[in-house]
Amino acid sequence: MINQISVFVENRPGALRSMTAVLAENGIDMRAFSLAETSDFGIARVIVDDVYKTTTALRDAGFVHSVTQVLGVALSDVPGGLDKVLRVLAEAGVNVEYMYAFLGGKKGEDAYMIFRVADNAKASAALAAKGVRQVGQDEIAGL
Amino acid sequence: MERYYQPEIETASREQIKAWQDERLVKQVRHVWDNVPYYRKKMQDAGLTPGDIQSSDDLRKLPFLSKADLRDAYPYGLVGVPLKDCVRIQSTSGTTGKRVVAFYTQEDIDLWETCCARAIVAAGGTNEDVCQVSYGYGLFTGGPGLNGGSHKVGCLTVPTSSGNTERQIMFIRDLNATILCCTPSYAAYLGESMREMGLTPEQIPLKAGIFGAEAWSEEMRQSIQDTLGIKAYDIYGLTELSGPGVAFECSAQSGMHINEDHFIAEVIDPDTGEVLPDGQQGELVFTAITKKAFPLIRYRTRDICVLSREKCPCGRTHVKMTKPRGRTDDMLIIRGVNVFPSQIETVLLNLGYPANYQILVGRVNNTDTLEVRVEMTPEMFTDNLGEINARQKQLVDGLRSMLGLTAKVTLVAPKSITRSEGKAVRVIDNRKI
Structure with missing residues (x-):
């Protein structure tokens, strides 16, 4: 399981940048990033190397945020790789709320994706049973 | 005693x-x-x-x-x-x-x-x-x-x-x-x-x-x-x-x-x-x-x-x-309806929002517009967009039943609304009448 940090960002020029500036100033390395938006605000979702440091820095800078547990999945970087994972989740009856790709592992053979699902435990067990490799917070930090 | x-x-x-x-x-x-x-x-x-x-x-x-x-x-x-x-x-x-x-x-x-x-x-x-x-x-x-x-x-x-x-x-x-x-x-x-x-x-x-x-x-x-x-x-x-x-x-x-x-x-x-x-x-x-x-x-x-x-x-x-x-004097007339800022405040506080808010009144195509800016709080924030949208809708509904008007509710960053050290500036009326 991976701790994803979700940050409230206003939808106006410079708002997102003021958040990334906080991360940059604190030397935080991002592993994955996704942005969900509505007409007047967005939620920036980030996976970082140091969750504690990031949440502390964001709080001090006045950003509203929350931490959500998501699944990190390593999938073969070949045609059908994602399909295989989604089939496992579908067969287990787990709903995917959203997912996004990883900025890239450095090893080459695997691709990584972040899944936010309705039931983490159920999804994790189903993936493990079908031999799909998952990555945890420690591995993410080390990538 | x-x-x-x-x-x-x-x-x-x-x-x-x-x-x-x-x-x-x-x-x-x-x-x-x-x-x-x-x-x-x-x-x-x-x-x-x-x-x-x-x-x-x-x-x-x-x-x-x-x-x-x-x-x-x-x-x-x-x-x-x-x-x-x-x-x-x-x-x-x-x-x-x-x-x-x-x-x-x-x-x-x-x-x-x-x-x-x-x-x-x-x-x-x-x-x-x-x-x-x-x-x-x-x-x-x-x-x-x-x-x-x-x-x-x-x-x-x-x-x-x-x-x-x-x-x-x-x-x-x-x-x-x-x-x-x-x-x-x-x-x-x-x-x-x-x-x-x-x-x-x-x-x-x-x-x-x-x-x-x-x-x-x-x-x-x-x-x-x-x-x-x-x-x-x-x-x-x-x-x-x-x-x-x-x-x-x-x-x-x-x-x-x-x-x-x-x-x-x-x-x-x-x-x-x-x-x-x-x-x-x-x-x-x-x-x-x-x-x-x-x-x-x-x-x-x-x-x-x-x-x-x-x-x-x-x-x-x-x-x-x-x-x-x-x-x-505080009363706003929006689309012919009398609105007091205190009514808006009541709706916000009842739904757990902070008392810090701003009311923006404008006019587009000869129709008054009402926007209420509310600060997002850590207690209210969630990763789930649907839930936040539902809360926004709850606010819009609450305002509609209090005022009889549809307001646009904008969630803004914490502390982004100017804090008053004297009297609060709650209302910005941009209508040019």
């Missing part, structure tokens, strides 16, 4: 209060007739002489004074004593037009401060208390009024004036301030700042707050009481009538007792001017019956409220006014 600053006056019988009002009104009308040509002319135009006013029952015969009269008579036209007998002026912020400049003799200041002292004692104040006055000092009446009242009660007075939040909090903590006097929006801000510093209500020495000078809702009272761990009392006044202390709340926290030995209150239909019976909502009108330098007769406040003479558990006998629903 309820305590009073002047028990013989504050708990006097209704007959006694009426007797004071009868005698003082007759005297005051004579004083104004003799010394204020502007008002004498108004009386003459209405075919009146001082002899027509025999008791407070005749009050309704007298012509009204309005803010427009104050403007016309600016600066000296309504002054009732020679300037050599005046010792002070106070003035309004002038946000709704020309500044009002009010004059005081030393006796006028004494009676004003006495009214404030009654308010402080009603909030539990004694000479053992440390009373921090965080209202602005200067032309604004808030600071000087409560400062004087605090002296009369014998509190150790801390005249911090408004602003410099860090210093305010330092004095509250270091000097163990027990009573805080400021605007409700500033009290909320101080509370929020102290909470962020990790202070729990138990760690804040304050026990009571006296908050006024702007409209605030019952929900806002609750939220201030919870964050600061105090009892929050409302206080009412207008510069035109001296300043804060014209009316004040007692331990019952169910309306403000008007100091009827100094001010006669009426509620009128704002359209017809007709006097309404107790219990009916209308515009509050005051007659100052003891002040000499600025003796306003039947001054229309434009505050909308209800008067009640029901027996109050605190033992005070003076009439109570409800918290004004808003000044008629």
Whole structure:
């Protein structure tokens, strides 16, 4: 399981940048990033190397945020790789709320994706049973 | 045990209060007739002489004074004593037009401060208390009024004036301030700042707050009481009538007792001017019956409220006014609907949003637009967009059922709405009409 940090960002020029500036100033390395938006605000979702440091820095800078547990999945970087994972989740009856790709592992053979699902435990067990490799917070930090 | 600053006056019988009002009104009308040509002319135009006013029952015969009269008579036209007998002026912020400049003799200041002292004692104040006055000092009446009242009660007075939040909090903590006097929006801000510093209500020495000078809702009272761990009392006044202390709340926290030995209150239909019976909502009108330098007769406040003479558990006998629903000046007319900012505040606080909000009114294609900006809080934020959208919709629905209007609700970043250290700027009206 991976701790994803979700940050409230206003939808106006410079708002997102003021958040990334906080991360940059604190030397935080991002592993994955996704942005969900509505007409007047967005939620920036980030996976970082140091969750504690990031949440502390964001709080001090006045950003509203929350931490959500998501699944990190390593999938073969070949045609059908994602399909295989989604089939496992579908067969287990787990709903995917959203997912996004990883900025890239450095090893080459695997691709990584972040899944936010309705039931983490159920999804994790189903993936493990079908031999799909998952990555945890420690591995993410080390990538 | 309820305590009073002047028990013989504050708990006097209704007959006694009426007797004071009868005698003082007759005297005051004579004083104004003799010394204020502007008002004498108004009386003459209405075919009146001082002899027509025999008791407070005749009050309704007298012509009204309005803010427009104050403007016309600016600066000296309504002054009732020679300037050599005046010792002070106070003035309004002038946000709704020309500044009002009010004059005081030393006796006028004494009676004003006495009214404030009654308010402080009603909030539990004694000479053992440390009373921090965080209202602005200067032309604004808030600071000087409560400062004087605090002296009369014998509190150790801390005249911090408004602003410099860090210093305010330092004095509250270091000097163990027990009573805080400021605007409700500033009290909320101080509370929020102290909470962020990790202070729990138990760690804040304050026990009571006296908050006024702007409209605030019952929900806002609750939220201030919870964050600061105090009892929050409302206080009412207008510069035109001296300043804060014209009316004040007692331990019952169910309306403000008007100091009827100094001010006669009426509620009128704002359209017809007709006097309404107790219990009916209308515009509050005051007659100052003891002040000499600025003796306003039947001054229309434009505050909308209800008067009640029901027996109050605190033992005070003076009439109570409800918290004004808003000044008629604060009222916005949006797509033909009357909207008071306090109504919007009620909806927000009921749904758990902070009292810090901003109302933006605009006009697109000849149709008014209403946008309410609300700050996102850590408690409300979730990773789930659907849930946030549902909360936004809940706000829109809440506003619609309160106002009968559809408002756009925009969630903004925390602390992005300017905090007021004096009076809150709640409304930005961009309509060019």
